[in-house]
Amino acid sequence: MWIDKSDIPPGAEAAVRRFQNSLADLETQRNRLQRLAEEDMEPFAGITETQLNSMAREPGASPQLAACEAAIARGEYTWREVVEGGRPRPPEVARLIEQGIPFSFATAGSPSSGAVIQDDRTGYDDPYDDEEELGPPKSWLV
Numbered sequence: 858m859w860i861d862k863s864d865i866p867p868g869a870e871a872a873v874r875r876f877q878n879s880l881a882d883l884e885t886q887r888n889r890l891q892r893l894a895e896e897d898m899e900p901f902a903g904i905t906e907t908q909l910n911s912m913a914r915e916p917g918a919s920p921q922l923a924a925c926e927a928a929i930a931r932g933e934y935t936w937r938e939v940v941e942g943g944r945p946r947p948p949e950v951a952r953l954i955e956q957g958i959p960f961s962f963a964t965a966g967s968p969s970s971g972a973v974i975q976d977d978r979t980g981y982d983d984p985y986d987d988e989e990e991l992g993p994p995k996s997w998l999v
Contacts, residue, residue, distance in 0.1 A: 901959075902959070902961040903958070903959035903960045903961030904953060904958060904959070904960045904961065905960075905961050905962070906935075906936045906962055906963065909926070909936050909950070910926055910929075912949060913925065913926030914926070918949070919947055919948050919949060921945065921947040921948060922947035922948070922949050922950070924947075925939055925944070925945065925947050925950075928944075935962075936960075936962060937960075937962045940954065940960050940962075
């Protein structure tokens with residue numbers, strides 16, 4: 858709602874400007890709240906591996922959680938194995954389990970675990986698939 862300045866008495870311009878700025882601030886806050894409400898509508902899928910790694914790097918993390926994260930980073934085991942009880946369980950993870958908080962891990966074969974994509978196409982001649990020939994592809998200009 859913007860007011861035509863020709864309708865404003867000379868002494869009221871500052872008050873109208875403050876009013877318009879307040880309206881703009883109110884609109885900004887409304888947009889932020891609406892965005893937050895939309896984000897909150899997404900269902901909680903569970904604690905992820907990324908969140909567990911972040912928890913382990915926090916200054917207040919237990920030594921067990923930090924050691925567990927370091928072992929996982931070295932590839933010795935996974936967070937899934939820790940949660941399922943196949944590996945030592947840090948107290949933070951045990952508390953999350955006791956409180957019934959779900960976990961959401963990447964499924965086997967997902968891109969985060971190094972998935973291999975199978976190409977089942979038959980009869981397709983890939984011009985770049987010659988292992989003997991290295992270098993740029995053949996051109997009609999040659």
